[in-house]
Amino acid sequence: MGNNFEFYGCDAAELAREYGTPLYVISNDAVRARCRELRESFTDRYENTRAVYACKAFLTQEICRIMKSEGMGMDAVSGGEIYAEVKAGMDPGMLVFHGNSKTKAELIQAVETGVGTIVVDNMSELELLNEIALEKGAKPGILFRVAPGVDSHTHSYISTGQLDSKFGFSIEEVENHAAKAAMDMEGVDFRGLHFHIGSQLHENDTHVMAVKIVLELLGRLRDKYGFKAAELNCGGGFGVHYKDDPETPGISMFVDPMMAEIDSFYEKLGDERPMVTIEPGRWIISDAGITIYEVGSVKVNGAGKTYVGVDGGMPDNPRTALYQASYEVVVVEKPDAPKDVRATIAGKCCESGDIIIYDADIPAVERGDHLAVLSTGAYNYSMASNYNRLCRPAVVAVENGEAHLSVRRETYEDMISRDL
Ligand SMILES: Cc1ncc(COP(=O)(O)O)c(C=O)c1O
Structure with missing residues (x-):
């Protein structure tokens, strides 16, 4: 607390604690x-x-x-x-x-x-x-x-x-x-x-x-x-x-x-x-949004590359897979720490292409840390899916330094509610 990444006056770690992750935040x-x-x-x-x-x-x-x-x-x-x-x-x-x-x-x-x-x-x-x-x-x-x-x-x-x-x-x-x-x-x-x-x-x-x-x-x-x-x-x-x-x-x-x-x-x-x-x-909307994820895994693979796995992925942000989009990322708990690790930020789906950012320079992270991916306001929430039966994240809006829930997180029950 205190030194965390802030988005329009709101502490991103607090938002993650209060509303859960993955979380879309719109200013x-x-x-x-x-x-x-x-x-x-x-x-x-x-x-x-x-x-x-x-x-x-x-x-x-x-x-x-x-x-x-x-x-x-x-x-x-x-x-x-x-x-x-x-x-x-x-x-x-x-x-x-x-x-x-x-x-x-x-x-x-x-x-x-x-x-x-x-x-x-x-x-x-x-x-x-x-x-x-x-x-x-x-x-x-x-x-x-x-x-x-x-x-x-x-x-x-x-x-x-x-x-x-x-x-x-x-x-x-x-x-x-x-x-x-x-x-x-x-x-x-x-x-x-x-x-x-x-x-x-x-x-x-x-x-x-x-x-x-x-x-x-x-x-x-x-x-x-x-x-x-x-x-x-x-x-x-x-x-x-x-x-x-x-x-x-x-x-x-x-x-x-x-x-x-x-x-x-x-x-x-x-x-x-x-x-x-x-x-x-x-x-209008891209720079106004971020997505906060929780880190679920950190590993160095056989090719010597570091992969940081998060609790979302292509279902909440398909743009990297679709258009090779590239994003900036901030480690929420260490926004000012030296970025001495080169890591690929991977989603949790059963797809090799489920990557959010290739080769991001970040400080070392561990399970439980949070990442804020920047400029995700456009074509993320609106393109979100339930692939691998991941629940669509909640949307939180921030205004004058205060946060409120704008769209509630999807539940497992929501996802099967139309199945007959
Ligand atoms: C007809 C039309 N108008 C406006 C837009 C908005 O484009 P952008 O988000 O790049 O401003 C689109 C995007 O596909 C479109 O098809």
Whole structure:
């Protein structure tokens, strides 16, 4: 006690003792600070803009309430996400519904719930949505997701804007056929375009390139069909700091050059600029979260490598196995001790690939010590599974130096509760 690692004013060893491990900890203060930056640097700075939190990064009832209080919209990529958001009190009109393979049931749910924007991915979805909306007497606002053909500099599994992508319409299909079809449909209000080129991007060049391509497309739609967009959604993908990455950039680095392109395009055209939307997920939540584990084993294997086994692993953090993500780690009881051991931090699952960090430099640890893995706020809890029947960890939120339980730890009983 006393010299332990602190996270936003809370002693991490105390949190582990009180709530158990593995434990996700989210700083609400850090989340709110990012929302504030979005306001100051984007929505208050540029008229007719909005920021939408991409909840796939981290979704709890509490985070929805925070987003609502911060004036943010939220995205959704499934009926489950829409349900969770509305249940938490989000205004359905502030929701943006994505997905490359939405089910009929999900489209009906979105229309019945009054989701503000449906981002249509393909022609068959457009036709089905039109039918559903006509049947329900609704006219949902829609955007088209387009694949601008930009290869972002990121892991291929999180690159989404290239030509050969499962997401969205091709530019040609929108230009030659789909936009006109949507304009002619009575059941949808075709409002504009959306792109999302990938995740964890640290440079702004690919966003700017995508903006230019999409603006050119909007220019051609205007010339050909007289279509004037009411909204341009530039997606998310704004990068954050992990172990080997630069520090998390300010949001201005991404939005300023995009806004300059967009404003100048519309100034030249003499048209009113459409509303510009961005959808950050990771950028809002990643640095706001850590995961605390307890060390269960320490050994040197036959190859002379040190392995530190912990009480979680790929079920609570699949990102290392999925994308070769790399994380920083702090030994909770010895945050300032010399890091003279090189160790691989391994999970407890029956998979050789169940590694959380390869080759971390840490002080010597023993069974019972705690590790805090940093920047796990995004795509950890939301991607968690029950592999090997591990219970999903609890989520604790910290605010003004006080901790409270946000999501209770799963139990063995929870895990078999749906088995018949
Ligand atoms: C359509 C869309 N918008 C926003 C995001 C959020 O991305 P990030 O968390 O990298 O900001 C994603 C991520 O997959 C996405 O698919």
